[in-house]
Amino acid sequence: MEKSNTREEILEAALDLFAVNGYEATSISQLADAVGIRKASLYSHFANKQDILDTVVETVLKGYADHSIFVRADWDDPEFTKDKTGMTAENVAKLIQGQMRYILHDPHISKGRKLLMIEQFRNEELAGLQTKQNYEDVLNYFMGMMRFLIRQGTLKNADTEIMAAQFSSPITVWINLCDREPEREDEVMELVRKHVMQFFEIYRK
Amino acid sequence: MEKSNTREEILEAALDLFAVNGYEATSISQLADAVGIRKASLYSHFANKQDILDTVVETVLKGYADHSIFVRADWDDPEFTKDKTGMTAENVAKLIQGQMRYILHDPHISKGRKLLMIEQFRNEELAGLQTKQNYEDVLNYFMGMMRFLIRQGTLKNADTEIMAAQFSSPITVWINLCDREPEREDEVMELVRKHVMQFFEIYRK
DNA sequence: TTATGCCTAACGTTCGTTCGTTAGTCAATA
């Protein structure tokens, strides 16, 4: 018989449901139905409902730490930036669009993001995670990028924290829009292109 | 005997609870406890739980239509802009800070905003409201402002939709941050000041 | 044999909702 992976299926279904309905509004029965087992069987894998949420969050967190674009980049490391010499407006626009497509469509990332959004006012731990992942890490990443582009002579010198906020915030807002209305992705991608082009224009040295 | 306003107290408490826990995760008993009556008494005022949500949303919507800064402004109307001649970077920064303080602290507005945020993936009607109120109306307002500032000769000519997105998105992101971590409001207000100053600088004609 | 994974059944609690009752208000009527 195949090795059972029910535990992973439960976590998968839990993330699915929590990301749309939230933790409290998702019932053990719904979750069991989604997995295709009886609800009592869930307790062969987890101590209780809270344990499922904790494990889901842990998994999301680990996936983020392992795969996030934003925490792994180090714009002060020559090794990281050695293939970043052709950072024209067009290329950066394409880069950003690619990163957006990835974080919009990767199932774990997008559901994790929605979960944090939904639970941010009820769960203090998740509120902190939301600030770190979708604000501070993003801001830091783009601050590094701005410093690099200034150092390169592509952009003029200015407060990099503000530059990073002005560059990244429209993207953050548009990602949220796509999470809500996925059919607007093409429209948003065109806006992103225009945004990046115009940003490079106005900050051009 | 005093005229009873239990119905309004229920709606008040419902908005309170829905904005933090969401609709499904808020129980009729919690709501009754918050108001200080028995849960059966709620049914003297509303047909059922859904009716309470509908009325809350209706109320929030009406309050928004009546008081929103963003839908009432018409930057093409001379009557509206006649006292807007002194729109220097400093003055706009102060204006924005004032508007932010208002929408951050007005109880109805802030709770309504949180409710939309929490319910945006579950409730299609509220998803549409979220897009309209916190994206499209805001963008339109600032597009009008940008057109005005270009017409005045304060800012250089550029795609006003992108300008408005670049101007408003950091503000949107920071409002969300303050909703989650209110103690960072002062820090955010300083960022807003810097953002507006730098925006006027880079787009200066 | 032991351990695992899923099952059925049942637990006590809470859910949203309905019912009938009661006390108080108000206007019309006698």
Next chain:
DNA sequence: TATTGACTAACGAACGAACGTTAGGCATAA
């Protein structure tokens, strides 16, 4: 002025359904 009846808003009690959780049984695999 006093009596009546309609109306309202609150109540306690109870409903069936769903909640999260536990216990015990029964296969299969190690």
